[in-house]
Amino acid sequence: MHIAFEAKRAFNNFTGLGNYSRFVISALKEQYPKEQYSLFTPQVSTRDEAAHFLKENKEITVLPSGLWKAGALKSAWRSKRIGKLAEREDVDVFHGLSNELPSGLKNRSKKIVTIHDLIFLRYPDFYPFIDRRIYKKKFKSACKKADEIIAISEQTKKDIIEFFDIDSSKIHVVYQGVHPIYKQELKTRRLLYLLDQYSLHQPYFLYVGSIEDRKNAKDLVQAFKLVLDQVNHDLLLLIVGKRTDYQKEVEKEINDLRLDQNVRIYNNIPFTELPYLYKGAVASVYPSSFEGFGIPVLESLSVGTSVVTGNQSAMKEAGGKYALYANPKNHEELASQMVKLADDNAFNEQLLVGVEGHLVQFSAEKIAGDLMGIYKAP
Incomplete structure (x- = not known):
């Protein structure tokens, strides 16, 4: 079977969509090495991770040639040319890994698209009007064009049905997995070194994610103030993520609550x-209001660290019974869940008993198997 991927994100994005794309491609190649694969991308980033991924996949990577290599034409190559090239190569399956399918794909190829989330429709106020309009047109077109749709959670499946009126029978939930770096053995010496480097000499909670309104970092700071009022020992809160305009609001809240000595923001970890920062934490906290999935929840569980997260369904799919949940806008509720993990080591440990079985459904083997089953289904 010849399987082709629209793989721009795999070579040019180094957060969610890129991590997903690289994970899927690598998992399938590892589990099903006898199949034939092609990766279509308009360009390759100069970053080391992209160079490494290209080195592993150089023989199967297809880039623009001739006039299509010109800057302005690369985008057109991605949307207009890839489909024709895939047909010329006689691919059996074409999988758009990041919400889109190119034009030009004929009925000969089975067309599959992964839809990650429809947050821009669920929470439109967080997105500029023009972005919402473009996303809706592209995502809806891909869903209508696709023979099968991969949703990364039950929540995303429900949203596809609700917003795009798509028949549920062609939507398949196949979860995401975490980056392999979270499966490695974490060396104690390295952990202690980093804790010392960051002056983490007291217990801390960790938030990892974009510092944006929807993910409620400011609410987390307010809840953390209540946590400090309820525990008898010193605690830190680390907020780790890319700097945004919303960060100014978070910094103001930290200052207003006089938490400068207890809350730190790191933008370039x-x-x-x-x-290692996950591993060293008392617990992680991911109080997002809404996600297509909840990768930070899985990252925390994968290294054996408890997590408190938002009570929306996608986070519950990621965390199962091995996480604690709270309404992020209810600061007392969020603080109460954090206090449980800060004050009771036995409860903290008991919460994670059996988590290895839960994590199997997010393994490379399971995800690759589910995808290959969809590819080969009649």
């Missing part, structure tokens, strides 16, 4: 250090 190296990716390789994140598993």
Whole structure:
């Protein structure tokens, strides 16, 4: 079977969509090495991770040639040319990994698209009007054009049905997995070194994610103030993520609540250090109001650290019975869940008993198997 991917994100994005794309491609190649694969991308980033991924996949990567290599034409190559090239290569399956399918794909190829979330429709106020309009047109077109749709959660499946009126029978939930870096053995010496480097000499909670309104970092700060009022020992809160305009509101809240000594924001933590920061935490906290999925929840559980997260369904799919949930806008409720993990080590440990079985459904083997089953189904 010849399987082609629209893989722009795999070579040019180094957060959610890129991590997903690289994970899927690598998992399928590892589990099903006898199949034929092609990766279509208009360009390759100069970042080391992209160079490494290209080195692993150089023989199967298809880039623009001739005039299509010109800057303005690369985008047109992605949307207009890839489909024709895939047909010329006689691919059996074409999988758009990031919400889109190119034009030009004929009925010969089975067309599959992964839809990650429809947050721009669920929470339109967080997105500019023009972005919402473009996203809706592209995503809806891909769903209508696709023979099968991969939704990364039951929540996303429900949203596809609600917003695009798509028949549920062609939507399949296949979860995401975490980056392999969260499956590595974490060395105690390295952990202690990093804790010392960041002056983490007291217990801390960790937030990892975009610092944006929907993910409620300011509400987390307010809840953390209540936590400090209820515990008898010193605690820190680390907020780790890319700087945004919303961060100014979070910083003001920290200042207004006089939490400068207890809350720290880091914008440039190296990716390789994140598993260690998760591992060293009392617990992680991911109080997002809405997600297509909840990767930070899985990251925390994968290194054996408890997590408190929002009570929306996608986070519950990621955390199962091994996480604590709260309404992020209810600061007392969020603080109460955090206090449980800060004050009761036995409860904290008991919460994670059996989590390995839960994590199996997010493994490379399970995800690759589910996808291959969809590819090969009549």
